[in-house]
Amino acid sequence: MSPAKNLCLSLALLTLPMLSFAESIATIKTLEGDVSVIRNGETLSAQLGARVNELDRIITSKSGSIGLLFDDDTRLGAGPNSALSLDNFAFDDRSNDGNLDVKVNSGSLAMIAGKLVEKRPGAVKVQTPTAILEVPDTEFAIKVANPLDKEIAE
Numbered sequence: 001m002s003p004a005k006n007l008c009l010s011l012a013l014l015t016l017p018m019l020s021f022a023e024s025i026a027t028i029k030t031l032e033g034d035v036s037v038i039r040n041g042e043t044l045s046a047q048l049g050a051r052v053n054e055l056d057r058i059i060t061s062k063s064g065s066i067g068l069l070f071d072d073d074t075r076l077g078a079g080p081n082s083a084l085s086l087d088n089f090a091f092d093d094r095s096n097d098g099n100l101d102v103k104v105n106s107g108s109l110a111m112i113a114g115k116l117v118e119k120r121p122g123a124v125k126v127q128t129p130t131a132i133l134e135v136p137d138t139e140f141a142i143k144v145a146n147p148l149d150k151e152i153a154e
Contacts, residue, residue, distance in 0.1 A: 030067030082107025
């Protein structure tokens with residue numbers, strides 16, 4: 001292999017791991033009980049003050065809850081028995097433009113939208129198994145029932 005091809009292959013292999021890392025987007029500000037963060041297939045125990053990344057999944061236990069502060073000052077809280085994923089976050093701190101997409105599979109979520117909604121109502125979207133909500137204002141809360149939960153289903 002020529003030195004130029006070898007160099008190109010080496011550079012490509014070095015940059016490949018960087019492509020799989022999602023950006024850090026929020027800080028864990030409150031934490032109760034057992035909360036897991038699933039990142040790249042690995043389950044981590046949530047830690048107060050730790051950063052969460054775009055594409056992380058968050059699972060709270062029966063007694064767990066978590067509060068996140070996003071880089072645009074959006075505040076998100078998830079209650080017990082919640083499962084959510086942080087699907088997309090983009091924020092330009094100079095223009096306050098961007099978007100946030102969160103998927104809630106089960107549990108409860110409360111949100112106070114930050115600078116993204118101030119700039120462009122609807123920039124924050126929350127997807128549930130049955131609906132997609134565009135956040136037009138600053139505050140809202142939802143509860144998503146897990147169809148496998150006998151207490152809720154009955």
